[in-house]
Amino acid sequence: MTENWLFRNALLENSSTPVDIAVRLGKVADIGAELDMADYQVVDTGGMLASPLFIDPHHHLDCAFLSEPPNLSGTLEEAIQINARLKESRSEQDVFEKACRALQLAVQNGTGWMRSHTDIDSISKLKLLHPVSEAKQKFNGQLDVQLVAFPQLGLIADPQSIDLLRLAMREGADVVGGMPHAEASTDDAARHIEIAFQIAEEFNADIDMHVDETDDPASRTLELLAEVTIRHGYQERVTAGHCCALAAYPDDYARRVIEKVAQAQITVITNPLINLYLQGRQDSQPVRRGITRVKELLEAGVNVTCGSDDISNLFFPFGRMDMLEVAMVTSVVSHLTRPEQIQAAFDMPRWHAAKCLNLQDYGIMVGAPANIVFLAANNAREALQLQPVKRLVVRNGNLVSSRDERISYNS
């Protein structure tokens, strides 16, 4: 049941004076000094920072907590090979339970929205989509999930995936995925992108692809994706995840690609924890970091955000479903140093991701849905530095997680 809440002494960003935030019928009813509201449950936050809930724009719920047998080489290729074997025999119940476990952690860490890629291919067919969709339904209202139908094995290399992609879109996937660099040649990568656009147009859906997740400077599908986006008039509707090879390109070619990405208004998602782990495995020192050119993309006006990508699986043995951790690592590894750059890192799993997921009414504003996480920090830098516990998590006016001993929360 939705209660009416009065959160006293909350710090809004870019302000040094705490205010009260009143929440009624799921929405922010008022913001101001010393509000007087009858019949509201009052919580004195003691000056905690009130942030809009976090957004995780790139995750894989379908392979959460899937770490056996271990990926001994630590490469993306071995992870994909083991995963292909495992998904043949996994039960839907196992996929559902592990996805729920990841979602529960995300809720506790103040995440209100997520975009999750689900493998669609000749091996798994829709066997992973169905249980992940059930997990999505279960968390509806606590954490909203957009599902990407992800043809990880390619559309030319694995042609059955083309019909399966259409079927997945009919059966509840929200976004068309892709992985053009999985194809055997540049021509096939171009065909892969064209087919994905055709399907996206049929369903009036956005596109979110895994792009050039490799250190190989010859992997040049980001440029293709930008060109096709412009040709199809799909600006602001396309997202490119990883884009590791952009870091390996010569500077002049990288500049040209970044210009095209900016023109195409493509969002770029970096998944720093995972690519620090998976990339550079063939290098001797100095070992490349596999992180896309975050700073140059930001400077070119590209919308850049960051994702968690994986939790405790073949691709990454760690992860906590904590977007503050991801933002801090993004800041460190991308050399986001100046105050406005650190602010940008904090904003990546918030406003930048909201733009990617096309969320309306994002932010703490009177009249907007009350989606707030309270943090013991005073500003962006402290939020990243201190990695504070997410004391109270409010979703659509409901308290969905509390680590505050004064407030009991029964899940």
Ligand SMILES: [Zn+2]
């Ligand atoms: Zn991914």
